[in-house]
Amino acid sequence: MWDFLFQGFAVAVSPLNIALVMGGALLGTLFGALPGIGPINGIAILMPLAYTLGLPPESALILLAGIYCGSEYGGRMSSILLNVPGDAGAVMTTLDGYPLAQKGLAGPALGMSAIASFVGSTLAIIGLTLFAPLLAMVAVKFGPAEFFALMIFAFASMSAMMGKDPLKTLIGAVLGIIIATVGVDSGTGVLRFTFDMPELYDGIDFVVLIIGMFAISEILLMLEHSFDKSSDKQMAPIGRVMVSMKEVLSCKWSMLRSGVIGFVIGVLPGTGASVASAVAYTTEKRVVDKEDTFGTGDMRGLAAPEAANNAAAAGSFVPMLTLGIPGSGTTAILLGALMLYNIQPGPMMFSEQPVIVGGLIASLYLGNLVLLALNLPLAGVFARVLTVPKWVLVPCIAMLAFVGVFQLHSDLHAIYLMLGIGIFGYLLRKFGFSLAPIVLGFVLGGLMEQNLRRALAISGGETGILWESALSIGLWIAAIIVMVAPWLLGRLKSKSAAAQ
Amino acid sequence: MSTFSFASLRRPLLAVALAGAASVSYAQGGKPECLAPAKPGGGYDLTCRLASNGLEQAKLLESPMLVNYMPGGIGAVAFNHVNGVRKNDPDLIVAASTGAALNLALGKFGRQYDASNVRWVGALGVDYGAVVVAADAPWQNLEELMADLQSNPSSVVIGAGGTVGSQDWMKAALMAKSGGVDPRSLRYVSFEGGGESLAALLGGHIQVFTGDLAELKPQLDSGTIRVLAALSDQRMDGVYAEIPTAKEQGYDVEWPIWRGYYMGPEVSDAEYNAWVERLQKLDEQEKFAEMREARGLFPMSKFGSDFDSYVKSQVEEFRGLAKEVGLVK
Numbered sequence: 001m002w003d004f005l006f007q008g009f010a011v012a013v014s015p016l017n018i019a020l021v022m023g024g025a026l027l028g029t030l031f032g033a034l035p036g037i038g039p040i041n042g043i044a045i046l047m048p049l050a051y052t053l054g055l056p057p058e059s060a061l062i063l064l065a066g067i068y069c070g071s072e073y074g075g076r077m078s079s080i081l082l083n084v085p086g087d088a089g090a091v092m093t094t095l096d097g098y099p100l101a102q103k104g105l106a107g108p109a110l111g112m113s114a115i116a117s118f119v120g121s122t123l124a125i126i127g128l129t130l131f132a133p134l135l136a137m138v139a140v141k142f143g144p145a146e147f148f149a150l151m152i153f154a155f156a157s158m159s160a161m162m163g164k165d166p167l168k169t170l171i172g173a174v175l176g177i178i179i180a181t182v183g184v185d186s187g188t189g190v191l192r193f194t195f196d197m198p199e200l201y202d203g204i205d206f207v208v209l210i211i212g213m214f215a216i217s218e219i220l221l222m223l224e225h226s227f228d229k230s231s232d233k234q235m236a237p238i239g240r241v242m243v244s245m246k247e248v249l250s251c252k253w254s255m256l257r258s259g260v261i262g263f264v265i266g267v268l269p270g271t272g273a274s275v276a277s278a279v280a281y282t283t284e285k286r287v288v289d290k291e292d293t294f295g296t297g298d299m300r301g302l303a304a305p306e307a308a309n310n311a312a313a314a315g316s317f318v319p320m321l322t323l324g325i326p327g328s329g330t331t332a333i334l335l336g337a338l339m340l341y342n343i344q345p346g347p348m349m350f351s352e353q354p355v356i357v358g359g360l361i362a363s364l365y366l367g368n369l370v371l372l373a374l375n376l377p378l379a380g381v382f383a384r385v386l387t388v389p390k391w392v393l394v395p396c397i398a399m400l401a402f403v404g405v406f407q408l409h410s411d412l413h414a415i416y417l418m419l420g421i422g423i424f425g426y427l428l429r430k431f432g433f434s435l436a437p438i439v440l441g442f443v444l445g446g447l448m449e450q451n452l453r454r455a456l457a458i459s460g461g462e463t464g465i466l467w468e469s470a471l472s473i474g475l476w477i478a479a480i481i482v483m484v485a486p487w488l489l490g491r492l493k494s495k496s497a498a499a500q
Numbered sequence: 501m502s503t504f505s506f507a508s509l510r511r512p513l514l515a516v517a518l519a520g521a522a523s524v525s526y527a528q529g530g531k532p533e534c535l536a537p538a539k540p541g542g543g544y545d546l547t548c549r550l551a552s553n554g555l556e557q558a559k560l561l562e563s564p565m566l567v568n569y570m571p572g573g574i575g576a577v578a579f580n581h582v583n584g585v586r587k588n589d590p591d592l593i594v595a596a597s598t599g600a601a602l603n604l605a606l607g608k609f610g611r612q613y614d615a616s617n618v619r620w621v622g623a624l625g626v627d628y629g630a631v632v633v634a635a636d637a638p639w640q641n642l643e644e645l646m647a648d649l650q651s652n653p654s655s656v657v658i659g660a661g662g663t664v665g666s667q668d669w670m671k672a673a674l675m676a677k678s679g680g681v682d683p684r685s686l687r688y689v690s691f692e693g694g695g696e697s698l699a700a701l702l703g704g705h706i707q708v709f710t711g712d713l714a715e716l717k718p719q720l721d722s723g724t725i726r727v728l729a730a731l732s733d734q735r736m737d738g739v740y741a742e743i744p745t746a747k748e749q750g751y752d753v754e755w756p757i758w759r760g761y762y763m764g765p766e767v768s769d770a771e772y773n774a775w776v777e778r779l780q781k782l783d784e785q786e787k788f789a790e791m792r793e794a795r796g797l798f799p800m801s802k803f804g805s806d807f808d809s810y811v812k813s814q815v816e817e818f819r820g821l822a823k824e825v826g827l828v829k
Contacts, residue, residue: 044540140703144689184574186690189663198573198580198610205571269699323702324718325695332695333541339796346718408539410570411577450692457689458657458705 004350005129008358011058012366020059021066021363025370028070033078034400038087038207039071039313040329041408047337057341058356062363064337068330069121069367072273072313073375076113076306081106081385082397084215088206089273089309091439092281094214096294096301103297106383111243112299113306114375116255120307121368123259124266124314128321129361133350136322139267144454145465147271149475151448154275156479157282158440159486169437172428176441179204180449187453199413208405208418209442213435215401216422221429241380251303254284262308266315272328273309274443280308286482314364321345321357532565534761535594537578539571546795547595547759550624551779554788560778575600576609582764583617590771593621593761599667601811605818606665606828615815619772620808622779623760625797629671629731630716631746632709634701635724642729642749645708646679653685659706661693665827668697670818671710671731671755673825678751683825701725712757713740714796731755736798758800760807776804 011017031042043064050060075086080097093113100109127135142150158173159166182193183203194200258280265276284304285294294301316328324346326332338345343353350357385393405414425435452466459465467473532555534548545567552565570578578594586592604615631642639645649656653676660668669690673683689706691697694715701709702724713736719725720739729746730736731754736743746753761779763772780803782788792799802810822828 041540044545140699143700143703143705184663186663186692189665189669198576201573201576201608202571269696319699323699325699325702329541332693336541336546339794341794346722349718408569409572410535410568411572411581413572413577454689454691457687460654460687 004354004358005361006358007354008360008362011355011359012062012362017059017062017359017363018366020055020063021367022370024063024066025070025073025367025374028067028072029074029371029374030070031067032071032074032076032086034074034086034404038075038089039068040333042067042071043330043333043337047333050337057338057343058359060337060341061334061356061360064334065360065363066367066370068313068334069310069364069371072121072310073114073117073371075309076117077110077382078397080109080113080302081382082215082393083218084397084401085210087273088210088443089277089305089312091210091274091436092277092305093302093309095281095305095436096296096298099295099297100299100302101383101386105240105297106386107241107380108243108247109299109302110379110382111241111376112247112251112302114372114379115243115248116251116258116303116306117310117375118368118372119255120259120262120309120311121314121364123256123307124263124311125361125364125368127263128314128317128364132318132322135267135318139269139319140323141469141471142268143469144451144458145467146469146471146475147268147451148448148455148466149472149479150268150271151444151451153475153479153482154279154282154440154444155448156483157279157286158437159483165432168431168433172433172435172437173441173445175428176438176443177445177449179209179438180442180446186450187457197413199411199417203446204417204421204442205409205414206443207408208414209421210439211401211405212418212421213425213439215397216419217425217429217435219398220422220426241383242376243379247299251300254288254300254304255307257287258284258304258307259311262311263315265308266312266328267318269319269325271312271447272316273312274440275447276312276315277305277309278440278444280304286486317360317364321349321360324349530591531563532561532591533593534565534567535578535582535592536567536569537571537575537594537596537600538569540569543597543759544575544595545569547597547624547761550759550792550795550797551593551595551761551782554624554782554785554791555778557787557791558782558785560782574603574608576603579609579613579618582762583613587764588766588768589764590767593763593775594618595759596620596762597759598755598757598814601814602667602670602818605815606822615812617765618762619765619767620811621761621763621772621775622783622803622807623758623800624779624783625759625792625795626800627757627759627797628713628736629755629757630711630713630743631671631675631728631731632701632711632716633707633726633728634704635726637707637726639728640726641744642675642746642751645728646681646751649676649681649686650679653681654687656708657687657689657706658708658710659689659691659697659700660710661691661695661697663690664688665822666690667755667757668710670821670825672708674753674755674821675710675729675731675746675751677825678746678753713743714798717796756800758802759797760802760811773804779803 028042046067050063075090076093078084078086079090079093080101083094083098085091085094097109182200184201185192261280261283262276265271265279281304284300288300316331319325320331320335326335335345402415405418455465467476534551536544536548538544548567552567555561556564570581582594603609633639658672662668669688672686672688676683676686691700694711697709700706713730717739727743729749730743731746733754735741735745783801
């Protein structure tokens with residue numbers, strides 16, 4: 001059964017294909033690093049290029065896989081350096097990545113995230129190699145009711161992030177859920193909160209939301225600080241550049257756990273890197289954050305979402321390669337690329353197209369090695385972005401954000417909306433709200449509502465369907481445990497303290 | 501909507517954003533452009549790429565065709581854009597499909613607009629609706645499924661990739677109506693796109709999936725699904741040859757999903773005819789036929805006034821259907 005992998009490596013190590021995977025990784029890193037252009041758009045834009053170059057199918061797929069891996073690596077850069085996530089999967093990376101950069105540890109943070117990305121991807125690719133056909137059959141058992149329970153679990157996990165101000169976290173999450181309701185209602189086709197503006201029919205675009213929330217509000221904060229020199233939070237000077245062995249080892253369990261979580265969530269069709277990194281981060285916070293240092297620049301809080309979002313990216317190949325069902329927007333585009341070559345992924349693909357499947361998997365292994373080799377030494381170089389004075393950096397972020405959003409929409413309304421959201425985000429930050437719960441509320445809330453509605457449509461309104469299967473019961477129990485356990489543990493501790 | 505031309509602004513911006521990404525050069529003015537009224541990667545993107553790759557391969561254009569995206573309002577934003585800003589742009593074609601005709605009929609592009617607000621150039625391909633069940637489903641043909649629906653419409657869970665009122669829902673509604681079942685009594689679940697619906701079918705969460713024929717090929721090859729009926733006027737070739745049409749099973753329902761293009765309302769007859777001729781020439785090429793097949797489309801040759809009247813009568817027909825199934829009053 002390993003024939004396909006051997007054949008794959010034989011294909012992938014040809015000089016042309018190695019050059020393609022390296023070129024793709026580099027291009028992808030660039031696309032991922034640009035705010036607003038994530039893996040989906042990077043691949044959609046570059047796909048015609050692969051076709052016009054007249055590459056054979058396995059080479060085209062290898063190029064695209066390189067771009068995909070690269071953009072997952074690149075997305076973290078602006079998260080860590082500028083507090084602006086490059087795409088959905090990198091939102092959680094800002095939570096500990098940016099504080100690390102503020103402490104002068106941008107170099108080690110970038111290095112750590114490259115290693116975590118590598119560990120997460122590699123775990124997931126091994127999972128893909130070993131279990132793909134088996135996992136695909138389990139993944140389709142995950143129906144609307146199970147997805148709803150998963151979202152409940154994810155929201156319950158978020159209570160771990162509440163930190164010092166639980167009320168503001170809660171308000172933030174609810175705001176996110178409210179924003180997610182804008183647009184055509186997915187069940188009935190009714191327009192909700194669109195005010196007769198066709199631009200709002202499809203809802204608020206995720207890219208517009210995160211660029212507005214993070215980038216624009218960041219620019220406004222910087223502007224404010226430039227008027228008020230006294231409150232200027234100066235970045236610490238850049239300290240050492242390389243991540244230390246000790247730091248890597250301290251994160252090893254976080255990376256492994258998060259890699260597994262990310263892979264499993266990535267395999268499920270319809271959920272992706274954003275959900276995976278959120279669940280991984282909150283899980284790690286519960287498991288290892290004893291001194292409450294997550295959110296203040298903890299390496300483990302950076303390693304967890306980075307391992308998870310890369311693992312999820314690789315995991316989403318499972319339903320695509322085995323069932324012909326795209327597990328994410330990006331794999332949907334890769335599926336389109338395969339169809340250009342008259343290849344239909346499906347249950348027979350592993351046996352009928354061993355060269356393509358093997359070549360793709362082998363190039364995922366190689367692409368990640370290339371990216372690790374590329375990113376570790378360059379971490380120091382990228383970290384130097386922070387030495388650029390703010391009066392140069394601010395207009396550059398703004399310009400990149402505007403170009404990115406305009407390019408995707410060809411329409412000024414998206415820009416206005418982004419500015420409006422940016423001002424709103426700025427106000428929220430001034431009032432001491434954290435932005436991550438809002439974005440998570442937006443992502444999870446939309447999925448939660450859709451799946452609840454679907455489940456109830458299937459059952460004809462019978463709520464029993466929500467806790468019918470063993471899978472959903474397990475998720476409900478897990479959700480209750482993560483909600484109640486910290487409180488119970490706290491009670492027990494104070495009791496035993498009182499007894500002493 | 502602002503009145504200055506986005507076109508002059510967009511190209512240099514794009515060139516900055518995509519520097520080195522594509523082999524085409526982005527000089528200003530006079531470049532053919534296909535606007536996909538959606539995000540990259542979907543059906544409209546494929547429709548634009550079919551024209552752009554096809555025309556380039558057949559050397560029917562002097563300079564390569566640019567593909568741009570304008571998502572929003574399931575095509576409404578682009579339709580408004582063409583009617584407001586680029587009414588007479590002779591270099592712009594916009595991707596459209598049966599879904600656009602349906603949205604026009606439902607007034608979702610704005611009440612003031614109908615099919616006569618743009619110039620319909622032609623269609624280069626078509627796919628057909630299909631009624632799909634899992635391989636282990638109890639129904640062997642459309643009649644058996646219809647019998648169950650007739651005795652208790654809500655005993656069968658039907659799912660597809662669009663909301664109530666979308667073309668995926670219309671397929672289910674029309675199928676039900678052809679068997680005398682009230683579409684409003686169906687138990688219908690909407691998913692995001694065909695992929696998710698297919699996963700739900702394979703996982704046993706829904707029992708019937710009203711999808712599109714071409715996207716089912718891998719599952720047909722592997723035998724995990726059964727197609728009860730193709731919603732085409734006659735049987736297709738190849739792997740689809742065994743699939744009976746709904747019509748031959750006695751149910752009068754058809755659902756072609758054409759892939760075509762429109763231009764601004766004030767484009768001159770000469771420019772419009774030039775595009776009609778260009779697409780017509782492309783359609784006759786053998787190489788193009790291969791490309792169309794690779795993209796999962798069947799041939800459909802309707803161009804110029806032929807296509808224009810086809811779309812207009814389709815919009816009229818949909819308007820009547822929407823009233824019948826209770827979508828509009």
